[in-house]
Amino acid sequence: MIVMMAAVGALGIISALMSRRTVLPPIRALTRATRAIGSGELEHRVMVTGRDDFAELAQAFNCMADSLQAGDERQRRLKGDIAHELRTPLANLRGYLEALRDGILTPSPDLLDALHGEVLLQQRIVDDLQDLALAEAGVLTYHRTQVDLRELLHACHTAHQIQAAAAAVTLDISADISVYTVGDRDRLRQALGNLINNALRATSPGGTVTLELSRASGQPAIHVHDTGSGIPVEDMPHLFDRFWRAVPARGRVAGGSGLGLAVTRQIVTDHDGTIHVDSIFGGGTTFTLILPTTQEP
Known part of the structure; x- marks a missing residue:
């Protein structure tokens, strides 16, 4: 033992x-x-x-x-992107203003319009950054009501007619069904406006952008079609990245902030919706928003 x-x-x-x-x-x-x-x-x-x-x-x-x-690297890249996006245009503005102050340049309507446009672009970048930061932090304010998506699409169509005419692009609409969702009408209009602006910029004169309202498996689906140049396959994964542009110079010349798609995706996500992209390089692009449905009031 x-x-x-x-x-x-x-x-x-x-x-x-x-x-x-x-x-x-x-x-x-x-x-x-x-x-x-x-x-x-x-x-x-x-x-x-x-x-x-x-x-x-x-x-x-x-x-x-x-x-x-990965989060730390994304934050570093974002800071670098913001600095890059703001540094050059601010330096240009400073140079022009100093030249005007010193009498080297003479004020003209064209020059003042160009400077004003650059200021508006910087304001758009700052506003989009603020919206994106608030949305990602979950504190972006939404005033949710019942939204008539047919009426919303017609309002967007009317609001962008002048821009389409200036670009010599036909802006069509196909929204004959009555579909409702619960959400913030202004924020949804902002998201759609970003898509329409991008579609108009991507479409050559003589082309067409079409806004369409349909149902996908019983849920409201909004489609923004364009007959533009399409998106290369290798660029598709980057579409919703901040400050990313398929053609870097084009977005700045056309007035894009490089943040519109990121903001749009966040707004759609906050509405319990999804966003999909279909594109054929050389054959146009379609963005599709699918939102929760609700009964007609």
């Missing part, structure tokens, strides 16, 4: 020592990695070995570190 008790005790001690050797190293590694991440070394990772609970914990830690590093 004594011998058996001694053997059991010895096994317990050996087991405890082995457990200590097995458990402590991964815990120490995770502790070091956690401290490194906390001090800003977001590239730090832990080695994953085996298939036990510690391996699962190490994998979860590495996934968390990947997410933190």
Whole structure:
């Protein structure tokens, strides 16, 4: 009996020592990695070995570190993009204003219109950034009511007729059905306006942009078709990125902020809707918004 008790005790001690050797190293590694991440070394990772609970914990830690590093990189890129978008036009404005002040340039209606247009673009960038930041933080204000989507589409059609005429583009509408959703009418109009502006800019003179209202599996679907040049396959994943433009110079010349699609997607998402893109390079593009439906009032 004594011998058996001694053997059991010895096994317990050996087991405890082995457990200590097995458990402590991964815990120490995770502790070091956690401290490194906390001090800003977001590239730090832990080695994953085996298939036990510690391996699962190490994998979860590495996934968390990947997410933190990706978020930090996105924030850095966003700051750089904002600086890039604002630096050049502000420098141009400063140069023109100083030249006007010093008498090097003579004020003219064309020059003043150009400067005014540049100021409006900078204001649009700032406004879109504010909307996007508020929406992503979940604090963008929405005044939700029942919205008649047919009426909304006709209002957007009327509002963009002058812009379409100036671009020599035909703006058509097909919205004969009566469909309702619950949402913020002004924000939905803002989202649609961004899509229509993009479609008009992408369409050459003589082309057509069509606004269409339909149902998709019983839900309201708004389509914005254009007969423009289409979007290359390699560009499709970047469409909703901030400040991304398929042709960088075109967006600035045409007055785009590079944020419209990002803002539109966030507004649609906040309305429990989805946005899809279909495009054929050289054959036009269609953006489709699908929104929750509600009964007619």
